[in-house]
Amino acid sequence: MRFAPAAAALSLCLAMSASVLTAQSGKAPDPRAAALVAQGQALLNAGDTQAAIDAFEAALAVDPGYTAIFIDLGEAARQSGLQGKAIRYYREALEREPGNFAAISGEGSALVEKGALEKAKRNLAKLQSLCGDNCPETVALQGTIARGIPARLAADSSADMGPASN
Numbered sequence: 243m244r245f246a247p248a249a250a251a252l253s254l255c256l257a258m259s260a261s262v263l264t265a266q267s268g269k270a271p272d273p274r275a276a277a278l279v280a281q282g283q284a285l286l287n288a289g290d291t292q293a294a295i296d297a298f299e300a301a302l303a304v305d306p307g308y309t310a311i312f313i314d315l316g317e318a319a320r321q322s323g324l325q326g327k328a329i330r331y332y333r334e335a336l337e338r339e340p341g342n343f344a345a346i347s348g349e350g351s352a353l354v355e356k357g358a359l360e361k362a363k364r365n366l367a368k369l370q371s372l373c374g375d376n377c378p379e380t381v382a383l384q385g386t387i388a389r390g391i392p393a394r395l396a397a398d399s400s401a402d403m404g405p406a407s408n
Contacts, residue, residue, distance in 0.1 A: 275305035282314060291322045309338045316348045325356040341372060347379035351386040362387055 271279075282297030295318045302311045316331035332349035335342055350365030366387060369380045 269307075271308040271310070272305035275301040275308050275311070278304065279308075279311060279314060282318070286314070286318055286321065291318050294318045295322075309335050309342070312338075313342070313344050313348060316345070316352065320348070320352050320355065325352045328352040329356070343369060343373055343377060343379040346372075347383045350383045354386050354390070355392055357391050359387065359391060 278297050278301035282294040282301065285291075285297060286294035295315065298311055298315045298318060301308065302315075305311075312331045312335035316328040316335070319325070319328035319331060329349055329352045332345045332352065335345035336349070339345070346365050346369050350362040350369070353359075353362040353365065362383070366380065366383050369377070369383060373380060375381075
């Protein structure tokens, strides 16, 4: 965690030069970044989201052209309950690779978790047109949409309505 501020500052600095580096997106990722991503994924699977985010941000600082890092950051943000931030990461990945199935599906799942079911259904339609009904990303997003809006959001929206009798 003590590296998070430095990694964030460095990634912000490198993000400004990312437009120059995106032309290199066809090349293999830097091995150091790939190692940090693997470490971040292991930490995320272990439930240590903050340490995973730190590892992903360090990987992004090493290789700002590595688009898959944004998908991993999106997943970590979703697991932390930061769906708005996750959507931003998925959109950055989509800006770099407009047909990225994982980014479309991840953004759709984050939209459902945020309560934007109709927008998530648009992502599902896009996935179905790009990769069909049986690709893993489509199936995953269909499952998330089928589960519906999280109970905490449904309870919040019904509490906002208040009693009908006045």
